Amino acid sequence: MSWTGLVTVGEILYAADLEQVVALNAADGKPLWAFPKDPKEDRRGVFTVTPAVGEGRVIAASQVPASGFLSQPKNVVWALDRDTGSLLWHFDGAAGQYVEGGALGGDLFIIGNSDGNVYALDVESGGLRWVFETGHRVWATPLIASDRVYIGSMDRHLYALNLSDGKVLWDFHTDGAFASTPALQDDTLYVGAFDDRLYAIDAHAGTEHWRFGSANWFWGGPVVYNDTVYATDVSGNVYAVDAETGEQVWHQPLNVPVRAGPALSEDGSQLFVGSQNGILYAMDTSDGFVLWSVESGGQVLPMPVVSGSVIYELMINGPHRIRALHADNGREIWAYPHVVEE
Amino acid sequence: MFDFIAYPMANLILLFYTFLGHSTIAAIAALTILINALVLPLTLSQQKSARKMQGFQPELEKLQKKYAKDKERLAQEQMKLYKEAGINPMGGCLPLLIQMPIWFGLINAIRYCIPSTPLDLFQFSHHIYKWLPGVVGLVPLQSTFLGMDLGRPPNSVQWWSYSLPILVFATSWLQQKLLTPPTTSDDKSQAATMSQQMQIMMPLMMMFFTLQYSTGLSIYFVISNLIRLAQYYLVRRDRGDEKAGSKGETQLKQRKQ
Numbered sequence: 210m211s212w213t214g215l216v217t218v219g220e221i222l223y224a225a226d227l228e229q230v231v232a233l234n235a236a237d238g239k240p241l242w243a244f245p246k247d248p249k250e251d252r253r254g255v256f257t258v259t260p261a262v263g264e265g266r267v268i269a270a271s272q273v274p275a276s277g278f279l280s281q282p283k284n285v286v287w288a289l290d291r292d293t294g295s296l297l298w299h300f301d302g303a304a305g306q307y308v309e310g311g312a313l314g315g316d317l318f319i320i321g322n323s324d325g326n327v328y329a330l331d332v333e334s335g336g337l338r339w340v341f342e343t344g345h346r347v348w349a350t351p352l353i354a355s356d357r358v359y360i361g362s363m364d365r366h367l368y369a370l371n372l373s374d375g376k377v378l379w380d381f382h383t384d385g386a387f388a389s390t391p392a393l394q395d396d397t398l399y400v401g402a403f404d405d406r407l408y409a410i411d412a413h414a415g416t417e418h419w420r421f422g423s424a425n426w427f428w429g430g431p432v433v434y435n436d437t438v439y440a441t442d443v444s445g446n447v448y449a450v451d452a453e454t455g456e457q458v459w460h461q462p463l464n465v466p467v468r469a470g471p472a473l474s475e476d477g478s479q480l481f482v483g484s485q486n487g488i489l490y491a492m493d494t495s496d497g498f499v500l501w502s503v504e505s506g507g508q509v510l511p512m513p514v515v516s517g518s519v520i521y522e523l524m525i526n527g528p529h530r531i532r533a534l535h536a537d538n539g540r541e542i543w544a545y546p547h548v549v550e551e
Numbered sequence: 552m553f554d555f556i557a558y559p560m561a562n563l564i565l566l567f568y569t570f571l572g573h574s575t576i577a578a579i580a581a582l583t584i585l586i587n588a589l590v591l592p593l594t595l596s597q598q599k600s601a602r603k604m605q606g607f608q609p610e611l612e613k614l615q616k617k618y619a620k621d622k623e624r625l626a627q628e629q630m631k632l633y634k635e636a637g638i639n640p641m642g643g644c645l646p647l648l649i650q651m652p653i654w655f656g657l658i659n660a661i662r663y664c665i666p667s668t669p670l671d672l673f674q675f676s677h678h679i680y681k682w683l684p685g686v687v688g689l690v691p692l693q694s695t696f697l698g699m700d701l702g703r704p705p706n707s708v709q710w711w712s713y714s715l716p717i718l719v720f721a722t723s724w725l726q727q728k729l730l731t732p733p734t735t736s737d738d739k740s741q742a743a744t745m746s747q748q749m750q751i752m753m754p755l756m757m758m759f760f761t762l763q764y765s766t767g768l769s770i771y772f773v774i775s776n777l778i779r780l781a782q783y784y785l786v787r788r789d790r791g792d793e794k795a796g797s798k799g800e801t802q803l804k805q806r807k808q
Contacts, residue, residue, distance in 0.1 A: 211669050281706050304708050308669050323667065345691065348669060363691050385688035388669075403676075404688030426676050443676045468673050485673075510673075 211308055212468070212510035214259025215523045215531060222514075223267050224523060225256035225310075226530055230269045230287070231545075232294060235516060238533060238543035242294035244269075244287070254285060259310035259350070259511065261318065265291050266332060268318050270307035286311070286320060286328075288335055298335030303328060305346065309388075314353030314372050319360070321347025327360055327368075329375055339375035343368065350390045350430075352398075359398060359412070361387020367400060367408075369415055379415030383408065389470060390430040392438070394452065399438045401427020401470075407440050407448070409455060419455030423448060429470025429512060434477040439494065441467045441482055447497060461497030463490060469512035472520070474536055481520055481536075483509030489522055491539060503539035505532060556656030558678040561663040568664075568692055569685035575665065575692045575701055579767055582660075583774040586653060591782075593649060598730060598783055603638050661767040665694040665702035701767040715769035716761040722776035723754035729783055 215224035222235045228248035232241040245251035254271035261268045266288050273283040284307055286300040305323025312319050317338060318330045327341040344364030351360035357378065358370040363386040369378040385404025392399045397418060398410045403426040409418035423442045431440035437458055438450045445463035450456065466485035473480060479500065480492045487505040492498060507527015514521045520536045529544040560582065567578035587594070610632060618625035633639070663675035672691060681687055694702045698709060705712035727750045761769040 281708065306667070345694065365688070383688070386691060402688070403690065428673070428676070443673065466673070466677060 211257040211306070212508075212525055213257050213523050213530070214310055214511045215514055215521060216260055216262055217514055217516040217521060218262045222521060222531070223260045223262055224531055225258055225260055225269055225271075227255055227257070228253075230256050230260055230267065230289060230294070232267070232291075233531070233545060235519070235521075235533070238531065238545040238547070240545075242292075244289050244294040244296065246294075253287065254283070258307045258320075261311050261313050262291065263313040263318075263332065266297065266313075267291050267294075268311060268313070268332075270310070270320065272306050282306075284322065286318070286330065286335070288318075288332070300328075300330055300335045300337070302337060308346075308348040309350040309390075312351045312353045312358075314358065315356070317372065319351045319353060319358050319372075321349060321351065321360055321362070323348070325362070325364075327351070327358070327370070327375070329372075341368070341370055341375040341377070345386070348388045352391050352393060354393050354412070357412075359391050359393075361389065361391070361400060361402075363388065365402070367391070367398075367410065367415075369412070381408070381410055381415045381417070385426070388428050392431050392433045394433040397452070399431045399433055399440075399452070401429075401431060401440055401442070403427075405442070407431060407438065407450065407455075409438075409452070421448070421450050421455045421457070427470075428468055431470055432473050432480075434473055434494065437494070439471050439473070439480055441469075441471055443467060445482075445484060447471065447480070447482060447492065449494070449497060459497040461492060461499070463499075468510040472513045472515050474515055475517065479536065481513045481515065483511070483513050483522055485510060487524065487527065489513060489520075489534070489539065491520075491536070501539045503534065503541075505529075553652055553655040553659055554678075556652055557659030557663065558675075560656050560660035561675060561678070562680045562683060562686070564660060564664045564692070565679070565686040565689050566683050568689060569683075573693060575694065575767070576696050576770060578692070579661070579701075579770050580774050582657075583771050584778065586657075587775055587778045587782075590650060590653070593645070594779055594782065595786070597645075598786060600638065603636065607632065607636055607638070657771055658764055658768055661702070661765050661771075664690060664692045665765065665767055666691055667700075667702045667765070696766075696770075699766050701770070702765050704764055705762055705766055705769075712766050713762075715766050715773065716758045719761045719769050719772045719776070720754045720758040722773055722780065723757045724751070726776050726779055726783075727751075727753050729780070 213225045220235050222233045224231050229243045231243045245253050254273035256269050256271045258270040268288050270286045275282045283301050284303050288297040303322040316332050318332050321327050323346045325343050329338045331338055343362035346363045349361040351358050356372045358372050361367045365383055367381040367387050383402045385402035387402050389401050396412045398412050401407045405423050407421040424446050425442040425444040428443050431438050436452045438452050441447050445465040445467045447461040449458040471480045471482045480494050482490045485508045487507050488502050490502045491500045505524050505527055507524030509522050509524050511523050518536050520534050523531050531545040533542040564578045567581040571577035614628045662671050666672040694700050699712040
């Protein structure tokens with residue numbers, strides 16, 4: 210079992226919604242298209258991976274359950290038309306489950322897999338361009354910047370790969386597994402690991418600038434704003450750390466299980482943190498003070514997404530899958546799917 | 552449900568992994584040996600009970616001949632014999648029942664240490680005993696052994712991983728064969744039929760069980776079965792080649808006096 214993910218592009222929200230990939234109108238949550246249209250008739254597996262949205266394409270991944278005893282589940286990457294949701298191509302060459310989404314860079318789609326490989330697929334055709342093998346499962350979304358792919362593996366390495374051919378430029382080894390996407394600012398990568406540390410690494414050389422210790426694993430990716438790095442550990446400790454020195458600015462213990470990293474409001478004044486027990490917190494970035502919190506009734510495991518003055522949260526095991534909330538007070542704008550009272 | 556056993560077990564695996572050269576197989580093997588040492592009194596009593604039953608085989612055969620035409624009387628006399636000898640014919644099942652929570656706990660412990668799904672790993676992240684030396688940053692453990700992913704069930708991509716459930720079947724069958732009291736060919740009582748069926752059903756169940764769960768669990772079962780087989784032979788050797796039948800008769804006579 211995994212969690213799901215969503216992304217907003219312009220006025221449209223794209224989400225992996227378990228048995229479907231859906232495109233919703235971000236303003237009111239009305240469905241625009243879904244793939245597959247009828248999941249009971251046209252079974253394409255369970256979509257849990259945050260879709261990647263590019264020029265004319267939405268790329269998602271699913272796990273198609275095994276069809277019989279001793280048969281194996283299939284793990285498939287699906288490229289869909291961004292406007293209609295119709296299928297463009299699919300790739301089923303990976304042996305393991307896709308846990309986190311991929312990233313688009315140039316004419317490639319890069320995604321990690323539980324079989325330990327990083328796959329680079331041609332965006333146009335879905336053809337395999339290169340494969341990079343790591344020593345363990347790859348459960349992190351890659352970051353693509355300046356023709357480089359930065360991706361962490363459970364083998365305790367963060368790799369910098371050449372985007373065009375997957376050759377290793379450097380790798381950074383720690384005492385803990387990497388499952389989060391690094392944040393990049395001013396040629397420095399900020400990334401947390403399962404050794405309870407947050408690292409600042411030179412993006413060109415792969416050398417360490419500083420490390421910051423916490424109480425538990427960093428699973429969600431950090432965010433950087435105004436020379437401050439914001440990160441959450443899985444025990445619900447929220448940290449603001451000086452991006453230059455690695456010194457702690459403030460620490461707010463929420464004392465709830467937190468899987469994903471925080472999301473920043475567009476003006477950088479608020480930080481949003483979702484928790485496994487279903488509470489979404491809005492915090493003041495200057496001191497970590499909790500401004501408001503709302504309960505969703507489900508488990509908020511993916512990172513919330515902020516677009517303008519609206520925050521979108523995706524949950525599992527709740528009355529809804531997706532909710533849109535006012536960023537300033539947490540009041541609900543809409544929920545999907547709409548529950549019809551009988 | 553079995554997390555109260557699974558979390559300590561998973562942490563023990565982490566501790567063994569730290570001190571046994573970061574080898575997942577060695578850590579699972581060490582845990583298997585520890586669990587077997589803890590349930591040793593149970594398995595010894597199971598084996599003792601089985602040997603005792605074997606000792607009374609000539610007596611049982613005599614009863615079967617004597618009451619060949621009266622099944623009801625035969626059952627009554629057999630039960631009387633068991634009672635007089637202080638044998639519980641179903642005594643072998645109790646250790647198995649007690650070990651069930653250990654198996655389920657172990658399944659979860661392996662799932663946590665070598666997770667194939669992120670939710671398992673996330674759940675375990677809150678239950679790692681960080682005060683144990685060297686456990687920070689260990690999870691997930693190295694999951695590859697002879698090209699097999701220990702966190703995944705046997706699968707056709709790693710086709711050789713099916714050899715482990717077959718090994719589980721073979722070692723379980725051998726163990727059952729040695730520990731189950733033998734029945735004579737003309738013993739058609741319900742207990743004897745059940746006993747014969749169990750000899751094949753239990754290993755089959757174990758094999759299907761291990762086909763569904765991570766291959767790490769198969770490693771546990773194979774090592775565990777081998778330990779018990781070795782234990783069985785060591786106990787036998789220590790006691791010498793007893794003439795089971797005559798001993799059973801002597802015991803019964805002594806008990807009757």
